[in-house]
Amino acid sequence: MQEFIQDLRKQLTPPQFASWQTLLLMSIFSVFLAGLVQGWVRDLISSCGWIWLILSTWWFVYENKKTMTVSDWFSGPWIVGGLMGGFLVSTVRFVPWSTALILWPPLSAVIAVLPNFIATDNDTKTPKWTKPALSKRQGMLLLTLSHLLIACWFQFYFVLQGWLSDYPSLRADRFDRSAFVVNLGQDENFSRGRDVLRTAEDELRKKFATMSWPEVERWLLEMNREMPKLNTEVQAKLDRQKIRFAENSWWGLKGKVTGGEYDLDLYAVWQGPSSKTTGYTITKSCQVSPNTVMIRTTKPALKNGKPTIVTESKPKVVGKIKCEMPSQPRFEQPDENGVGA
Amino acid sequence: MGTFTGVMPLRAVAFQIMFLLLAIAIEGVILQAQLRIPRKLSMQYAATTNLLATAVGWMVFFIVEPLLAADWRKELIGYVFFGIKTIPVPVVLVGFGMFLGTFLLKLQGAEWLDMILEKAPIEKKTAFDPGKFRGRQRVHADFQLGPSRPLAILWANAASFSAISLLLALRLFVH
Structure with a gap:
């Protein structure tokens, strides 16, 4: 335990000011701060916290690209894209989580191809926009299109859910012959x-x-x-x-x-x-x-010369x-x- | 909205991946043979245009689906959840429309791919030297023999559509 904490501390201590650890600490600090306040200030500070977290993670995944890559597939952009989705759902409240889920693959694709658009200016040592190298373009195109296709599948899931909430009795039936869906909870x-x-x-x-x-x-x-x-x-x-x-x-x-x-x-x-x-x-x-009930009727009558209302019960x-x-x-x-x- | 059920489009995803791989393989081979280009290049064309066509196809579906009349939606829901027992006319018509649509899209997609990859179009006209007399015959032959990309794409599209239709029909009869 002692060792683990030491290790964690060593990991989280920023080696220099410009590092992912700095951003992560800023994010954690924002979470604490956001817990102390209410209202729009809270939203503002927690938004900052999310943004630090996203940037920190983004930095981290690219610094550890080798360990995050599982047989040619780099999981980093998906992690960062997922965090962006979480940010949209939790802080920008008018984004429903279905939209965030559909946005997830295209966002990840954008994050994945973005480095190809950025080059370092040799004179000033600052980043600048550039056209991606010719050899990279085909791969970038296939990556973007396939991620778009995955987003379409997510969207299709939500189309199905829309149908099932309009026509819920469909769920009582068997979908064995369908070429599109499986029902994991037929009832x-x-x-x-x-x-x-x-x-x-x-x-x-x-x-x-x-x-x-x-x-x-x-x-x-x-x-x-x-x-x-x-x-x-x-x-x-x-x-x-x-x-x-x-x-x-x-x-x-x-x-x-x-x-x-x-x-x-x-x-x-x-x-x-x-x-x-x-x-x-x-x-x-x-x-x-048949059922016999007593029907009560009220009608006006004359009683001792005075008009009154009498109630009569008779079986029906x-x-x-x-x-x-x-x-x-x-x-x-x-x-x-x-x-x- | 708001209900989330265990009804997942997993079969759609599996079929789509299978059909995409099949279509890319078939179209890649046909493009390679017809256009006499390297295999890698033909596969790139096939993969990019097919992915593009699939994504655009889904978009069209998402745009059209909310506009459908109640009766048509009922039919569509029946097909999606319970499969088809016969081959109805609307399905054939939609299939034909998809064939034409994907052909045009693949044609345009190949152009875009050339643009993005900064490739000169394959049918580059060699400079005609008017000083040399070639004879009518020769010019005529050149005109006919040059590989036509639209035609190659049409062949490729027809082949992959036939293969997929065949598989779908087989599934209908076996099931």
């Missing part, structure tokens, strides 16, 4: 079919609670006509959710009475892109039964719906032979 629970079914159940519960039992029975008999209406209502409700998913219109709602007195199956059918041409279906089995038979948990996604269309929509 059938991502399907929003359950949301669709829950909304439909809520709508039906509200509807049946206000209908008399004969009306409910008629509704169930005329499901062919009633289901599209329910579908529209459910769609409208889904579109009013806090996040309005673009995939809502890719969900279809179907229903079928599967048994007397009344077993009702509700189906959420995925009509978007799928690994099977038919899409998949999530089923929810429900039971509709309405509909009640009880549903089980939704099924797992099944890659088949619901059976349409029964009373369906």
